[in-house]
Amino acid sequence: MKISSLGKIFCGVVLLCAVGAVFGAERFPPPEFDSGYQQPTMVNPGARSNVLEYVDVAVLVAVMSLTCFLVYKKRSRKGIFWLMLGSILYFGFWREGCICSIGAIGNVVLSVFDTNYAIPLAGLLFFVLPLVFTLFFGRAFCAAACPLGAIQDIVLLKPVALPVWLAGTLRLFAYAYLAIAVLMAATGSAFVICRYDPFIAIFRLGGNVNMVVVGGCMLLIAVFVGRPYCRFLCPYGVILRQLSRVSRKRVTITPDECIKCRLCEDACPFGAINRPTAEWAEGDYRVNKKRLGVNILLLPVLVVVFGFAGYLLSGGASRAHVTVRLADRIYAEESGEVDDTTDASVAFRGTGMTIAELYGNAAKVQKQFVFGSILAGALVGLAAGVKLIRSSIQWKRSEYEADRAGCFSCGRCFKYCPIENVRLKKLSEQC
Amino acid sequence: MDRKSETTETDRVGVYYKAMAVTAVIAGFVAAVLVVGLTVNYIQGKVVEPSLTEQLAGLKLIVKEQPDNASVVEHMRQLDLELRRITFRRLDRTRRGSLGLLISLAIVFFSMKFAWNVAVKLPCPTGDAELPETQKKRALFARRSVTAAMLIASVWVIFIFVGEGVDYSEVLEDEGAQAGGSVVEGPKYPTDEEIKANWASFRGPGGLGIAVGEYLTEFDVKAGTGVLWKTAVPINGMSSPVVWGDRVFLTGADEQQRQVYCYDAAKGDMLWVGDMSNVPGRGDEEVEVMEDTGFAAPTAVTDGKHVCVIFANGDIGCFDYAGKRLWAKNLGVPDSIYGFSASLAMYQDRVIVQYDQGGSDENRSKLISMNISTGSIVWQFVRPVANSWPSPTVINIDGTDTILTCSDPYAIAYEAGSGKEIWRAECIEGDIASTPIYAGGFVFAIEPYSHIAAIRTDGTGDVTETHIAWKGEDEVPDVCSPISDGNVVITLTTEGVLICYSVADGGMLWEHEIDGFFNASPVIAGDKMYLIEGEGKMIVATFDDGYKEVAVSEIGEVCLASPAFVDGRIYIRSKENLYCIGE
């Protein structure tokens, strides 16, 4: 049997799994007659003890520290692989994907904008610690501590290299997602990152049917495209990318000097290996400089244009907020657009709050959305503008190196380097 | 490495690869079987269980109708148990199957991964290292794709999302402007004294049918004595007149038109006609009503600045005293077998709508409180009752402003401000039409042809078993509402039978039969009661010492609406005219 046919079987099975996994949770109503059975009183699960929260933090720190040791000292892909597996089991299946650093963005943002909301210390640490580690050691968190990254990493079987231009453009989604997530959290509308976490249903072995399907599809894509969520959607990854650019340490493909043997050229399934650059003709430089100038001038224009687009979207976006949704419903009922009522509208009418008050609250939320959407749009414009500028710069590199921002420190490329193999005594120096 | 050891290494790799591949195939097979099993399980949930659920729902309905049928109840319980067993067994299978599937997929995956690692060959780069041209091309593609993405995003923004949603700042500004521009000024709602001094809603203050002051007992339409004026009403209706100060309001409607009439109380001149056509939200649904009900059975309500009206098709609207329509909307055509007839009531600056429709288990009946000047809904609650024909009344009971309603199967009292239910009594069934009254510490609710129930008002929650003080079962009316002076309560049947009960204990004090038919509810003024007979007679009698007729006056026209009594004047609506009786 060839690997490729095995791959096909696997894909088929994963697909079927997606179908199988949609058998979501169901509830059966209590009997509508008196059977003598005493309904147990409803109890809420108690809060998880604080100690266990700090155990989670300790595990996170331990995993990230171990990752750094394995990447920088041992240069061991195998070690990282097993560590990833451990994270999937602990942070994924055992902790059911919560608490997580990516979702903590929402909590942190809400705590900044809503003085009544206090983020638990463990949540804050989950947000901050990976950032600190990244500043010193690159994306150690993505390498093995993040269960979302890890589950995609270990299912990667037959990587398809995406063109650099396509990967770069798709990355804009992550910026847009970050902007939306921050906007929604800041306005108290929703924690979209948690709500649309594609892998949560897998870690919890059930859940919302749509999310099970999305998670299944994402995993299926991850079999061929390295870490699609991390690269093209993860809002936390956007922050980590920027910090990783200035990290003190960075992954090196070779433990010594690069001999440009090109063996690692296609080793990275995430397109994070930069090749040495060639010399350009003098004329090309001049043209490129001009282009760079134009793109720099374009940057503020893009920020303004996208900010304006954000403004245009603010009305629709504000409907994500429960107050605006309720106001919309009441407005529809009042203006005769609808004949019926909903549980929410009936409950509202029972509160004694006047409709004018509700509209007033909705107007306040809408104002927040206008401001927030402009900023969110501007952020996306900025990301697109910077991308244009970066693609107009003629970078100079003399050897193969891991991209500071894009490298997940997975350690796959190490074994492709002959110098590494010499170090590991798998090859003699003469070879 | 010599040739032999090289061969051994190759063999070892081959064996390892094969073992992994075989493991993957076996686990894959197990996964496939589990998927099939889960699918079958799923289909069972989608096919078998719904049919059992349907059967169970059918049985529940039967049990509702025949609660004492032990065999059906037992059958329903067995089926319910069976359905639960099947469901939980299936859920259990799903849980275990999913876990098995996950494990087998993990085995498939890891075997494949290890087999792949064994088989993978190190890269062997060919050709030249990257050329400047390739790099330039890549950068060009990157710029183009970012530009294309931005263009696509812009188009998406323009076509899909722009202009979505209502701008509530604008809505508030508009409403503010409207309120500022309205002719309606002054205090927000009338005082209790003002309400008592007028006849603002169906059956007057508190819906009690009790008039303040002295009224003529006799008049002569032909000779013109005692008739202050008589004015034609353009379109007929069963609704009663309401009066505030110098204004009298009536409604009339047929299949095509719905109108409000405002008359000068002093001279009877028609001051304006309010039109209720082109009401927003009104669909094309046909409205079917019984001839006896008509399209304008509900009586209007007024607060001295506004008059609110409602019609059989669910159109509700409000006019100011200059005849300007302030707002109108449609509440949806009510599903009422005889046609909608509940009059509007008023509490402070709100109009109360008892919008009962459909069956009692359909959750379509509502009690709605709307701002009288804007029509905005202040609150509305679903009522567990069937379509009905009485009107809600608002009255202060033991310090709480209360809305009283009667519909099959409940008499329900609500807090007028919040709409919160205070108590309910399951004591009336069938086609309820009589409006409840509050007198002598009791709420009186009438089940047609069956009984009048006296409900004590100091209860909360379901008071069926605890607060029904007595029931009177003699000659119970089907249309007319009762009257009471606090000591006695008097009922009047359509056929003209009057029964007088003692409020305290329900003992029947007297009974009297009048020749004629009655749709209009009686009114008490002082020590007399006023009855409007359907063929056009006004009968006045005393009631505290048995029925003693005082006078009978001929109107000479069919009169079906309850009269209004204000300030020494009686307003009687006949089929064609509005009469004002007084000195």
Ligand code: SF4
């Ligand atoms: S370590 Fe970085 S450069 Fe190397 S394969 Fe992993 S992600 Fe790519």
